[in-house]
Amino acid sequence: MVQKKEGSEKLAALFSVKVGNISPQLEEVGREYFCADNKLMDEDEVADLSSEFVNLISGLLSSKEPHKRTTPQFHALEMFFSGLAQRMLMRGGNVEDVVRYTQQLQYSLISALEADSGIAFTQSRSVLLYFAQHFNELIMEIFHTYLSERENTLKAQEAELRETSTPITEIWDGVLTLPIIGTLDSSRTMLVMEALLNRIAKDHARAVVMDLTGVKNIDSQVSHHLIQMVRAVQLMGSDAIITGIHPEIARALVSLNIDLTGVTTRASLSDGLKEAFMRMGIHVSQKAG
Amino acid sequence: MSISGVHLTRIGKSNFLLEPLRSMNIQDQDVLMRDIAAHVQQEQGQRLYYDLNGVPVIDQIYYSWLDKLSRTCQALNIKMICINMQPTAAFTLSKLITTKPIFETALGVPD
Numbered sequence: 373m374v375q376k377k378e379g380s381e382k383l384a385a386l387f388s389v390k391v392g393n394i395s396p397q398l399e400e401v402g403r404e405y406f407c408a409d410n411k412l413m414d415e416d417e418v419a420d421l422s423s424e425f426v427n428l429i430s431g432l433l434s435s436k437e438p439h440k441r442t443t444p445q446f447h448a449l450e451m452f453f454s455g456l457a458q459r460m461l462m463r464g465g466n467v468e469d470v471v472r473y474t475q476q477l478q479y480s481l482i483s484a485l486e487a488d489s490g491i492a493f494t495q496s497r498s499v500l501l502y503f504a505q506h507f508n509e510l511i512m513e514i515f516h517t518y519l520s521e522r523e524n525t526l527k528a529q530e531a532e533l534r535e536t537s538t539p540i541t542e543i544w545d546g547v548l549t550l551p552i553i554g555t556l557d558s559s560r561t562m563l564v565m566e567a568l569l570n571r572i573a574k575d576h577a578r579a580v581v582m583d584l585t586g587v588k589n590i591d592s593q594v595s596h597h598l599i600q601m602v603r604a605v606q607l608m609g610s611d612a613i614i615t616g617i618h619p620e621i622a623r624a625l626v627s628l629n630i631d632l633t634g635v636t637t638r639a640s641l642s643d644g645l646k647e648a649f650m651r652m653g654i655h656v657s658q659k660a661g
Numbered sequence: 662m663s664i665s666g667v668h669l670t671r672i673g674k675s676n677f678l679l680e681p682l683r684s685m686n687i688q689d690q691d692v693l694m695r696d697i698a699a700h701v702q703q704e705q706g707q708r709l710y711y712d713l714n715g716v717p718v719i720d721q722i723y724y725s726w727l728d729k730l731s732r733t734c735q736a737l738n739i740k741m742i743c744i745n746m747q748p749t750a751a752f753t754l755s756k757l758i759t760t761k762p763i764f765e766t767a768l769g770v771p772d
Contacts, residue, residue: 569752604754606766607755607762609743
């Protein structure tokens, strides 16, 4: 009972303490994690970071409800760590450094407050528990930021890969080629279709050669999308020519009962281009002599 | 001759360009079909270019209208060709139909 009272007294003392200039002690931690070998920050930036953190923590401790983690003061701290994690990840740092920095900051903060006020906060379980609970939340926020950044990066890479794996090229005036490489799934087929139709409208393409040489597998849904893509191209008034169908894919199309009536197919991309040129009345010949 | 809801212009010797206006009401499709077909036939037209430039989406109702008009033209030996179909319209229509439509399609009116 006496211990509990003593603990809550220390906590009350923590909330009424006037936080002095403890920033220099906290800068040490920042320098250790961000200025050492990895050079993620310079000394001035670490000083600013520590000073901002001291202001925010001071705001939390002197707020009306320092226990709650729903207050604007605590939210500001979450934003501070989220921003820090984002900055470090963008500069090539890793999440482990940010988490270790935050943990170390917690211990240094308690020691600095103790040294500044003369109250033995490091001996109080209530104070240690209070900071542990708050800093755990802040570490969670760092992980959230890290995961969301990773997700955004992966999405961007995926989009880039999709774009580069389906390049639509105008190989001749009014003739587009679309070499499809890799696995075709429904979402990718839709993206290709959207890009292709817009390109036909933009370039006024009269023929589209879709080369499937790089496609090894096809399923029922995708084959339907493929036929749908051919139909959409034809509806826009262009000729669609499919080339490079592997025997495996041809067999799959037959077993899936896909109707290829009205779809022009050619063995290779070169045959497909010749067909497109022929339909457009273009004659390509070797220069005499 | 003026037909409510459409612009029908002669282009060349025997071609006609049909541009649907916003005011076109395909609920009155019987009257519209009769008037369009009669005009083109009277002027000895052989091709009817239907401009879909202002039609962003072709749904079942609009497709049915195009199909009926095309069949009417076919009965009078007039070829209907849909031109300037928008990517969004081609996308929705390709999902809707399972066979080739009766009308022809082209990027635009040939030079």
